[in-house]
Amino acid sequence: MNGPRIAVIGAGMAGLAAAITLQTAGATVTVIEKSRGLGGRVATRRVGDLAVDHGAQNIKPGESALHSLMTNQLSSKDLVQIEKPVCLWSTSAGVHAADEERNESPKYSYYNGINTIARLLAARLQELGGTVILNATVHHFATNGGTVELFDNNNVSFGEFQGVVVSAPLPQAADIVATSAPFTPEPILLLDRVRSLRQVEYRSCISIMLGYYNAPPPPDYYALLAQDRTADLQWLAFESSKGPSHCKGTHDVLIAQMGPRFSKYCYFEEDALTASRVISDIRNVVGEPFHSPDWFQVKRWKYSQPIGMVYFDDANPQGSEGLLLVCGDGLRPNAGKIHEAYLSGVEAGERGISLWL
Ligand SMILES: Cc1cc2nc3c(=O)[nH]c(=O)nc-3n(C[C@H](O)[C@H](O)[C@H](O)COP(=O)(O)OP(=O)(O)OC[C@H]3O[C@@H](n4cnc5c(N)ncnc54)[C@H](O)[C@@H]3O)c2cc1C
Structure with missing residues (x-):
């Protein structure tokens, strides 16, 4: 019935x-x-043969019901635990370790993209x-x-x-x-x-995917989080940390997520102009090798996360x-x-x- x-x-x-x-x-x-x-x-976008997570970056379910669903009830064959840590970045201190709490609980994506879940x-x-x-x-x-x-x-x-x-x-x-x-x-x-x-209002977020065919070897961290919560560049992640479907050989993808102020003011701007601003921020953080991406795509999230x-x-x-x-x-x-x-x-x-x- x-x-x-x-x-x-x-x-x-x-x-x-x-x-x-x-x-x-x-x-x-x-x-x-x-x-x-x-x-x-x-959200995962296919770019050629790569899976690129351009919305949510990783799942940190803690001890919630979602954790047992992901690890016990749904297929976990495609699940990937991101082992490298998230580090912090600031203009004065550069790249440095985050407190242990930030990296304590496991974070996950899937080999074929986070939207596998x-x-x-x-x-x-x-x-x-x-x-x-x-x-x-x-x-x-x-x-x-x-x-x-x-x-x-x-x-x-x-x-x-x-x-x-x-x-x-x-x-x-x-x-x-x-x-x-x-x-x-x-x-x-x-x-x-x-x-x-x-x-409940939602902040907007501009997220940019940047591809490098001959990227230098990835660093020993997965992503950088801005220590200054008002900085334009808030998050910079190396997709290669999620396994082989997210990068191919030396082809790596960086995901840059921009803070609320930048995202608000640049929301209606031309992609190329927005990308040039972001790339110059990225260069300040991870240096010259990341100054010239071979491709980029801009995604605008009008309702990114609730305030x-x-x-x-x-x-x-x-x-x-x-x-x-x-x-x-x-x-x-x-x-x-x-x-x-x-x-x-x-x-x-x-x-x-x-x-x-
Ligand atoms: C850039 C970015 C980075 C993030 N990073 C993380 C992270 O690393 N870790 C984390 O835990 N969270 C992260 N989040 C937040 C996380 O993605 C959200 O909290 C979560 O996915 C929200 O799920 P939801 O089902 O509530 O809403 P949504 O995922 O927004 O689902 C709502 C659905 O409703 C559909 N819809 C809307 N209107 C209609 C309509 N009229 N008719 C039919 N369908 C409709 C939409 O298309 C959408 O598919 C991030 C979010 C963004 C945007």
Whole structure:
């Protein structure tokens, strides 16, 4: 017998976690994702035959449920533990070791890219009977008695569901909910929820991939983190630390992530100009050999990581959840982490079980 039909908007870590939790409990889940790939901000780009992680850089699950999922329940054959440490960099002290705590807990990616975890989760969902639809954007929903109907930008229906979980970054989740308010009998309740979702802003981040066909041997650290949290160049990582699919022979890729001020002011700038600024910062940090990349690509993350958080129960007040739950990294302490997004999805899934099953 089929369980209640539930829609999950977004196939990032939170959405996939919610979907699996609900499907395992007996719901029939459809995940609707606007991108052509899985994982959301857990993103890997193919550049030639290389896998390049240009969004989230590594998974540090600590002792969370995600750790046991990755190491015991999902296939771990492709999992790679990044052994080299993250070091700090500052203008005055140069490159130096970080405190032990920073490198204490294991950090992971996958040989074929960090978004392998999303592909494994989606495969698990599909094995359980769930469905994932890619390249499909939910514009709004409308409620009709005990069901909720989802629509795309052209007002084409995705069908009727008994519940919906929205896992988009909170400003986008707020937009979907606000657009839907006129199509519900109690718009005020939804608009109250929009207010709580809008409390959380997200910073933007420009991330640049730089390829060097004849890179010098990689250093004995995996990445550098700026000690000065207001510096333009915040993070510089060597993809080769993640194994052979991330580099080929002497072809190495550096990932530079720029701080909030730089990302805000250069957000609409030409790629070449942005890259030239970043390359000059990189040269100051790791020296002349990295002054002339053979290729680069610029990725702009409008909603990179949340600034602050809203509690799950404030975004989903008991009694008013009705047909709608919201989850994602902005609903967790330590906001802006993969394992926290996953835990938020599980929390939404469990609340959904008590509401809809
Ligand atoms: C540059 C960068 C570096 C980071 N580095 C790290 C790191 O090293 N370690 C770490 O732990 N975390 C890192 N993070 C944060 C981490 O990636 C996020 O916290 C986590 O992936 C958020 O997951 P989520 O499921 O909440 O949201 P998302 O991954 O954003 O998933 C939401 C999904 O919803 C989809 N969506 C949105 N609107 C719609 C719609 N209308 N219809 C259909 N689908 C929709 C989106 O396309 C997306 O796939 C980083 C993030 C960025 C951007």
